[in-house]
Amino acid sequence: MKKDDFITPAAHVGFLAKRLFGREEGRIKDGAVAYLEPGGGGPTEQHTHNHDHLFIVVKGEATIRLGDRVVKVAENDSFRVDGSVPHSVWNETDETVVMVGITTE
Numbered sequence: 001m002k003k004d005d006f007i008t009p010a011a012h013v014g015f016l017a018k019r020l021f022g023r024e025e026g027r028i029k030d031g032a033v034a035y036l037e038p039g040g041g042g043p044t045e046q047h048t049h050n051h052d053h054l055f056i057v058v059k060g061e062a063t064i065r066l067g068d069r070v071v072k073v074a075e076n077d078s079f080r081v082d083g084s085v086p087h088s089v090w091n092e093t094d095e096t097v098v099m100v101g102i103t104t105e
Helices: none
Strands: 028-036 041-047 052-059 062-066 069-073 077-081 087-090 097-104
Touching: 041 062, 052 062, 062 077, 069 077
Parallel strands: none
Antiparallel strands: 028 097, 041 087, 052 077, 052 097, 062 069, 062 087
């Protein structure tokens, strides 16, 4: 954990927090927790849709493919995927990746 990215809010003790997203990410439609085994992910063919995704990596590092672009999302970080851009998400590491996927409008 890179502690430089975390703060201790006022009136808190033994508590570190890091803001992962705000209102600009859109209105939350639903959310899910996903476990991606090594080499796992999907969909196998990049896809598009009308909604966006906000991916939060809780453990490990996820690889998000956006057309020809590749984005690595580290543990305790988030990344918003524009649903109109072809995309898929993968685990290219040797350990299980745990992530939260939030669908936004």
